[in-house]
Amino acid sequence: MAPHATGTPPSLSPSNSFSGSPITVLASSRAVVAGRITEATIVISTTTGKITTIFHSVLPASDFPPGTPYRDYTPHILLPGLVDAHVHLNEPGRTEWEGFWTGTRAAAFGGVTTVVDMPLNAIPPTTTVANLHEKVEAAQGKCWVDVGFYGGIIPGNADELLPLVDAGVRGFKGFLIDSGVPEFPAVSSNDISLALTALSSAPTTVMFHAEMIPPLSMSVGDVSHTSHPPNVPTGPLNTYQTFLDSRPPSFETYAISEVLSLAHLAPNLPLHIVHLSAIQAIPLLQEARRSGVKITAETCFHYLSLAAEGVEEGDTRHKCCPPIREQSNQHGLWAELKKEGTDGEDGVIKTVVSDHSPCTPDLKLLPEHVDISKSNTSVQEDTKEAEKGDFFAAWGGISSVGLGLSILWTEGQKRDVSIEDVVRWCCKNTAKQVGLGHRKGDLGVGYDGDICVFDDEGEFTVEHSSMLFRNKCSPYENRRLKGVVKETWLRGKRVFSRERGFAEKAGPAGDLLLEPRKHKA
Numbered sequence: 001m002a003p004h005a006t007g008t009p010p011s012l013s014p015s016n017s018f019s020g021s022p023i024t025v026l027a028s029s030r031a032v033v034a035g036r037i038t039e040a041t042i043v044i045s046t047t048t049g050k051i052t053t054i055f056h057s058v059l060p061a062s063d064f065p066p067g068t069p070y071r072d073y074t075p076h077i078l079l080p081g082l083v084d085a086h087v088h089l090n091e092p093g094r095t096e097w098e099g100f101w102t103g104t105r106a107a108a109f110g111g112v113t114t115v116v117d118m119p120l121n122a123i124p125p126t127t128t129v130a131n132l133h134e135k136v137e138a139a140q141g142k143c144w145v146d147v148g149f150y151g152g153i154i155p156g157n158a159d160e161l162l163p164l165v166d167a168g169v170r171g172f173k174g175f176l177i178d179s180g181v182p183e184f185p186a187v188s189s190n191d192i193s194l195a196l197t198a199l200s201s202a203p204t205t206v207m208f209h210a211e212m213i214p215p216l217s218m219s220v221g222d223v224s225h226t227s228h229p230p231n232v233p234t235g236p237l238n239t240y241q242t243f244l245d246s247r248p249p250s251f252e253t254y255a256i257s258e259v260l261s262l263a264h265l266a267p268n269l270p271l272h273i274v275h276l277s278a279i280q281a282i283p284l285l286q287e288a289r290r291s292g293v294k295i296t297a298e299t300c301f302h303y304l305s306l307a308a309e310g311v312e313e314g315d316t317r318h319k320c321c322p323p324i325r326e327q328s329n330q331h332g333l334w335a336e337l338k339k340e341g342t343d344g345e346d347g348v349i350k351t352v353v354s355d356h357s358p359c360t361p362d363l364k365l366l367p368e369h370v371d372i373s374k375s376n377t378s379v380q381e382d383t384k385e386a387e388k389g390d391f392f393a394a395w396g397g398i399s400s401v402g403l404g405l406s407i408l409w410t411e412g413q414k415r416d417v418s419i420e421d422v423v424r425w426c427c428k429n430t431a432k433q434v435g436l437g438h439r440k441g442d443l444g445v446g447y448d449g450d451i452c453v454f455d456d457e458g459e460f461t462v463e464h465s466s467m468l469f470r471n472k473c474s475p476y477e478n479r480r481l482k483g484v485v486k487e488t489w490l491r492g493k494r495v496f497s498r499e500r501g502f503a504e505k506a507g508p509a510g511d512l513l514l515e516p517r518k519h520k521a
């Protein structure tokens with residue numbers, strides 16, 4: 001046996017194989033194994049889909065029995081499949097916005113092998129066990145990657161929360177501001193208290209969309225002095241700055257203070273702020289962590305790659321909540337993110353996710369001058385002239401599932417980001433956040449054989465053929481990105497290849513990840 005092997009030697013007896021070989025072997029001179037780049041030969045059981053052995057060198061095919069599927073991908077990098085812990089798949093109920101089939105194919109295209117579906121925008125929302133069952137029913141047989149589900153916290157559903165934990169949700173999300181859909185109302189501080197109390201010793205994570213309209217007296221200083229509440233537009237509705245001014249950083253800091261003021265109700269429960277945008281919130285979170293509050297935050301590919309200064313008039317593809325802020329804010333997010341994993345530092349932003357929240361293009365109310373892919377017919381024919389480009393009336397949400405790795409890699413070129421950093425933020429930490437750290441987010445013995453084959457030197461332009469989500473409407477369209485996913489492997493099966501497409505004959509191989517989260521020892 002080669003030196004430096006970890007794990008048990010592969011059982012090479014062909015008798016326990018269903019596909020002719022009991023193992024599949026992927027090798028490369030560069031792989032991110034246990035968080036470090038190394039040479040590796042990865043052996044995956046074809047029966048369990050688990051990694052059985054990793055050799056820390058590139059072994060030749062001749063070291064394995066004849067007929068063993070083997071490929072040396074050198075010089076491409078083998079990464080753990082990405083875990084995108086924030087995706088809105090919208091099925092059932094708003095399947096014209098997205099769906100399990102299209103959303104998970106878009107994920108597989110980008111090396112994402114696990115997505116965790118948000119509890120809102122589908123109808124019904126995932127706020128009861130019965131509703132979770134409807135979602136699971138709708139997902140059967142349609143998923144090209146593994147899919148987990150969050151539960152939702154809304155007013156009045158505190159009694160559903162523990163049953164949802166037992167039913168296998170990977171965490172919960174509640175809104176402190178209007179969510180944009182009527183069936184998922186915002187929670188009050190009383191609702192949060194009830195939820196935290198109900199879940200105080202449950203093995204889960206409670207996450208918040210942290211924006212709140214602060215009392216008027218507290219908003220002074222955020223926006224130019226006005227007597228308006230900040231959420232009321234004070235300029236042209238199709239100018240991005242008007243929208244940005246309407247959701248200032250104080251919305252995020254105020255909401256996070258609210259969450260922190262209730263954290264004592266569940267001191268052992270992990271809390272998490274989704275899609276953090278405002279850097280002004282970072283000191284609050286740092287201080288809370290220093291005083292022992294178990295709170296983390298995620299940011300999104302768009303906050304790290306787009307900036308308010310670059311949003312053209314009426315280009316509502318950039319609308320999301322909280323908003324994309326100025327370039328200086330983006331720098332601050334990067335600085336905090338890069339602390340994560342640095343010796344002696346404690347970054348509060350642990351993860352980077354897509355927050356893929358699509359809709360049909362008509363709801364984006366795009367004006368004609370915003371040139372989007374013409375694959376979506378009758379895009380804005382019905383839009384009233386007055387509404388075109390209106391940042392307030394347009395749906396808030398950015399489409400990017402499956403583009404994240406390349407977006408981050410492209411941005412990272414300017415910022416001394418290593419591939420190990422990307423794996424930590426998008427694989428290891430996201431898997432841990434959703435209670436899947438024992439089987440996802442890393443390459444190691446006993447982990448699922450989820451592998452992204454990444455050409456870190458390749459480039460592509462985002463166009464129709466690289467946006468596999470249902471509606472081709474994304475601010476990344478026509479952008480040139482660095483880093484191409486060549487293949488995506490899910491539990492030892494190749495589900496996607498850039499050259500050969502999807503494993504159509506085998507069909508969707510994704511599992512629904514409903515194993516309940518485990519109590520910490």
Ligand SMILES: NC(=O)NC(NC(N)=O)C(=O)[O-]
Pocket residue numbers: 088120121179180181209275319320321322355357396397398
């Ligand atoms: N209803 C939504 O999908 N909202 C989402 N929208 C964004 N982020 O703009 C979100 O996650 O809050």
Ligand SMILES: [Zn+2]
Pocket residue numbers: 209274275321
């Ligand atoms: Zn949100």
Ligand SMILES: [Zn+2]
Pocket residue numbers: 086088118355356357
């Ligand atoms: Zn979201």
